[in-house]
Amino acid sequence: MTKIFAAALLMSVLASHALAAGSPRDAGQVVPELTTIQPEIEALYRDLHQHPELSFHEVRTADALATRLKALGYEVTTGVGKTGIVALLRNGPGPVVMLRTELDALPVEEKTGLAFASKVTTRNDAGEMVPVAHACGHDLHMAGWYGTAKVMADRRNGWHGTLMLVGQPAEERAGGAASMLTDGLFSRFPKPDFAIGVHDENTLPSGQVGYHEGFFRASADALEVTIYGRGGHGAYPHTAVDPIVIAARSILGFQTIVSRETNPLSPAVVTVGAIHAGTAGNIIPEQVQMLMTVRAFDPKVREHLLASIQRQLDAEATAAGAPAMPLVRNVDHADMVENDRALTAHLAMVLRRDLGPDSVREMPAQMGAEDFSQYGRAGVRAVLLHIGAVDPAELASGKRIPELHSPQWAPQLEPTLRSLVAAEVVMLTDLLAGGADH
DSSP: OOHHHHHHHHHHHHHHHHHHTTOOOOHHHHOTTHHHHHHHHHHHHHHHHHSOOOTTOOHHHHHHHHHHHHHTTOEEEEEETTTEEEEEEEESSSOEEEEEEEOOOBSOOOOSOOTTOOOOEEEOTTSOEEEOBOTTSHHHHHHHHHHHHHHHHHTGGGOOEEEEEEEESOTTTTOHHHHHHHTTTTTTSOOOSEEEEEEEEEEEETTOEEEOSEEEEOEEEEEEEEEEOBOEETTOGGGSBOHHHHHHHHHHHHHHHHHHHSOTTSOEEEEEEEEEEOSSTTEEOSEEEEEEEEEESSHHHHHHHHHHHHHHHHHHHHHHTOSSOOEEEEEEEEOOEEEOHHHHHHHHHHHHHHHOGGGEEEOOOBSOOOTTHHHHHTTOEEEEEEEEEEOHHHHHHTOOOOOTTSTTOOOOHHHHHHHHHHHHHHHHHHHHTTGGGO
């Protein structure tokens, strides 16, 4: 038994007595190694934050993580699903447990005011110059993932089986998980018995873990809509067919799909997030492009939403005498995240036991999507959890907390990062000891 693991075991026993008295636990009690590794993982977080990369372009990011994991003794394969990472630590017979992190950032201009804020701009796949920032917390996830990898490597005398670390590209585009699976994630490498993902959360206090059994995240369809008109002079609209008017009427019509066509007890969202048309105020354009997102928890509701969007578009185009019916392309799709109920309940129990009864909170399902869903659909018992990342005083104040994906979002680094490592270490150690089979 290594000295580090012996010390960790002693701290665990002492903390169990503290728990019996109802005392909360600090992450450093659970993972004493944090005292040593915290400067390194915080430095990694700041480096990743300052150098974000868009989906399927996470070359520097993947290299930074792969290099560190190789130094820890992991078998590392890069370029999986284009830019993904798979790192294996084989430690004798036992279960295979997967821990996933995301690599990509968003085309968002950061406005957090942080000293290490991103100033990156790059060309997207359409050739447009866009700002880039980790406005969803993936940099936090990666830093915690690496910290967990380091602790688990040091503690290998205390567990058995195979730890499988997956660095997934393109979560924001909902295509990275599918890309890795298509590239043999569960055939070239061991298929895991369990898969865990942890995401930062702006409605929970820093360090508290949120869980939800069953359907947790909605399905999401990213639509590209092209509306066709007949161009002309803005002074003579009667000689043209204005696609901007068709778009405006369609958008208003979309609002009734949820409010008047969908059961109020079945969550649904239809959002138009972008409209592109025209070059001048006195020119009626020939086309309008719209970008949309559609969310649901019920496959039948999803089908109805998509069919109704097409129906509304076709009706408005017909009414306006458009030369062609609108074209709707479904460019990205993420299935609903369904957390394995028994595994979720087990992990919540383990976290309460080892981190303290107040360390875990049941949370409601969310309309946000996550392609973590693909691992469960591939036949793996999977659970997506959330880690609170907001100062408790700010939550209690009632002030508006920035949403994830906003230019102002920045997780409270501590104690969130420490708690993230502690939670991941606790869950992985339990599963690699056969805890979920008890």
